[in-house]
Amino acid sequence: MTFADPRICLSCGGSIDEGVATCPHCGMNLGSAEIQQAWRALVVADQWVAKAREAVPEVAAHAFTPPRPRRHLSAGTVLLVLGAVALLVAGLIFITVSWGSLGIVGRALALLAFTAMVGGLAHALTRRTLRASAEALWAVFLGLLTLDWFAARDQGLFGLDAIPGGHATGIWGAVVLAAGIAIANAGRRPLGATLVAPTIAAGVAPILGAGGVAGELIHDDVFWWALATGLVAAAVTVLHRRLQLRPAAVVATVGTAILATIAAIAALVEALDHPSLHALASERHGLPLAVVTVGAVLVGVVTSDRTRSSAAAVAALAAGTLVATPADAAWHMRGAFVVGAAVAVACATIGSGHGACPRGLRWASGTAAALIAMGGGWWLGRLVEVAAAGAVGERTTALAEHIKLGPHVDV
16 A cells, blocks of 8 residues: 555546546646645655565564464363274274174174264364364274274175175275265365365275276286276376365375386286287287377376376387387397387487477487497397407417417418
8 A cells, every 4th residue: 555646636536547637537737836745745655654664574464464373282172082082992892892792783783883973973073173183083983984894794794795805895995985075075164174084085995996896807917907996096086186185186196106107017018028029919918008008198188297298208118119029029139229229219309399298208218228228238248248258269269379370370
């Protein structure tokens, strides 16, 4: 705020354009000596206010910024946490001592009642804005929910033992995902923040559940298992980002990256174990590496620049490996060098520009060059070994004697 404002008339306070000689609202002559003297006085007033503000910056800042209230661990919070722990201990003792004497219905009711009590207490703590206690109790609630499900299946309650283990894990992951999202959204209004524990559970559980289902459906194939689980992890990442659940999105992103790395390594191993063109094409052992190439291209198209660079590098290296592997099988120690050199040169040429994709191609070019150097180093070492062995061989010794004694010596 300033006193001297060239866009306001000093007489009537109306809005004016800078540089006008007469106010269009009141007709005041803005160039008169009196108005100019008043203007200079206002400018001096602004300067004095600025000096006063510089003299006490901390006082001025605190005058306009209310201090944040400090959070203290109240006695009520401590009592609630202790009560929750006592409730858990009592429940565990009850289940341990009396579980065998309960029937199927009694066991089911005991599990549900104990879990419901903890959930109700966690909900009450959330409404009272006791965040730390709510975090702890919601974590206990989700843990009990997990124990309830797998214990009920292990005990054969309601015929749950008929569900395969992988499918049971998948159902559990879906339930925890829904529960975690509901808890996090419900806690935002009273707490003004996102509950971390249930949010992380909503990011981890569906990925584990998808891994269980994929393991049940896909046997002895690491690549397709990792691919299927990774696609679910990517979908969970997108979901949590749209819901603005940052902890869950971070966890799901890390899971997606790990599964993508496992899939890429499995595809590379399968291609190297079956390097011939017939095995890669006709027997489809090169299909996983082709899927990695296409998938990396798609990821580079739909994601941000940070991910696009890595995707471009993976796509270039996967495509180059898919060509170099059968070439090396047909021309050992020659085909791979030729293809690798071509990939390095092509990626370096295309990646000479600016942007995420060119940067990724430069990474691919450097990686290809490093691999060529490693292979070339082994080849040169072998060549030196052969040369050294030949240098002390019989024919070399005889040739040296021939040169020393003269041409009449028969070698």
